[in-house]
Amino acid sequence: MNHNLLKEVIFDQVDFIKNSKIIKRDYTFEKNANYILVGLRRAGKSTLLYGIAKELVAEGCDWSQIIYINFEDDRLLGFSVSDFNDIVAVAHELNDSKEVYYFFDEIQLIDGWEHFARRMADQKNRVYITGSNAKMLSSEMASTLGGRYIPKMIMPFSLGELLDYKNIPHDERAMLTTSEAAKIRRACQEYIACGGLPEVQLFTNKREYIKTVYEKVLLGDIIEREDVKNKLALRLMIKKIAETVMSEISFNTLAGNVKASGTKTSTDSMIEYSSYAQNAYLVFRTSNYVSKFAEKEGTPRFYFYDNGLLSLFLVNKKSALLENAVAVYLKRKFEEEFYYFKSKQTGIDIDFYLPEQKTAIQVAYELGDAEERETRSLFQLAEKSEEWQRLIIVTNEEERTITKDNLTIEVVPIHKFLLGEYV
Structure with missing residues (x-):
């Protein structure tokens, strides 16, 4: 590939990084390791790389040592795996x-990238990679890369990161100060409604920005990348998942719902399309802890990686947004090790079940007349085992305890839960 063009791309990107504002995130990186950062589009992966580059320069590295290539740059259209060597050649020309x-x-936009990445690591180069597709972490890809890279999933802002971005204190003193606590609760409500995509915080019309991200994920990361033919069936499936x-x-059931809208599809297509949505980090799933394997795989509960994306499909469904925010928090903290618990035999139905932490969590926007229904399954579960350490109900605002037969349920407000005070 033309070396002058590659230099132009590198110089422009370095100039952009120099002037970029770095947002502090809750991620750390080993100094001598290579990384693959994956996650939802616009979740902040690139900005993390900018921060790493700036830290290297602050520690004495020269900008000529920073070779940054964004493969979505239109000047790189037509770039192929055979052109990677030109990047290395240009790097040595510059330094x-x-x-x-x-x-x-x-x-990941370049087919065969993993072989080049493996060679770079084998040659003891320092390499940082980002991508927006979970296939980059597949067992096949991991085998090709041979353990040379540390994978790290990057998610949109947590509530704590959002508060840091807005310069809102959220330590113990702030939580107990009336005016500061009000700011935390207000920011939390915005977070639940609009999600945590970093750039969405810059926009007054947040919904319009979120729509553009969704369409980019849908069209670029799913339809184009996976060559989806039945686009309408895919769109309807995502809408039904949100609902x-x-x-x-x-x-x-998904297939039946889509067919009821007048669009042809099949169960196999729904399985395939949902895997595409998961690979693009649009949605994730939890399974029933007490189900057999086939039921676990065939009857999941889906959640969206970002509340803002979910909100595009919902009208006046505060309960769904609240539960999704809890699911996102648990996904960030426990990855795959949380479930829902639903038993036909006992009637127990619990939103989130963390066996390793011996914790069961229900989510209810408010208790009111629903208190008996929301507490029943938690008490039933605890009565069957003495191992349970925490029973929690997350609500929008309520904070108290409910006690029965020496068992206690903690009722906690969403902002305290999302700030990590309970699990």
Whole structure:
């Protein structure tokens, strides 16, 4: 590939990084490791790389040692795996005596990238990679990369990160100060309604920005990348998934719902399309802890990685947004190790079940007349085992305890739960 063009791309990107504002995130990186950052589009992966580059320069590295390539740059249209060597050649033209640090943004757009990445690591280069597709972490890809890279999933802002971004204190003193606590609660309500995509905080019309992100994920990361033919069926499936957040749904039911809208599809297509949405970090799933394997796989509960994306599909469904925010928090903290618990034999139905932490969590926007229904399953579960350490109900605002037969349920407001005070 033309070396002058590559230099132009690198110089422009470095100039952009120099002037970029770095948002502090709750992620740490080992100094001598190579990384693959994956996650939802616009979740902040690139900005994390900018921060790493700036830290290297602050520690004495020269900007000529920073080779940053964003493969979504239109000047790189037509770039193929055979062109990767030109990047290395250009890097040595720009810096022939010092260590070079390579940053490859959205590298998954180039077929065969993993072989180049493996070679770079084998040659002891320092490499940072981002991508917006979970296939980058597949067992096949991991085998090719041979353990040379540390994978790290990057999610949109947590509530704590959002408060830091807005310069709102959220330590113990702030939580107990009337005016500061009000700011925290207000920011939390905005977070639940609009999500945590970093750039959405810059917009007055947040919904319009979120729509553009959704369409980019749908069209670029799913339809185009996976070559989806039945686009309408995919769109309807995602809409139906959004409408059933809080409830399990089988792929047969999904297919039936889409067909009821007048669009042809099949159960197999729903399974395939939902995997595409998961690979693009649009949605994730939880399974029933007490189900057999086939039921676990066939009847999941889906949640969205960002509340703002979910809100595009919902009208006056505060309960669904509240539960989704709890699911996102648990996903960030426990990855795959949380479930829902639904037993036909006992009638127990619990929103989130953390066996390793011996914790069960229900989510209710407010208790009121629903208190008996919301507490019943928690008490039933605890009565069957002495191992349970915490029973929690997350609400929008309520904070108290409910006690029965020496068992206690903690009723906690969403802002305190999302700030990590309970699990």
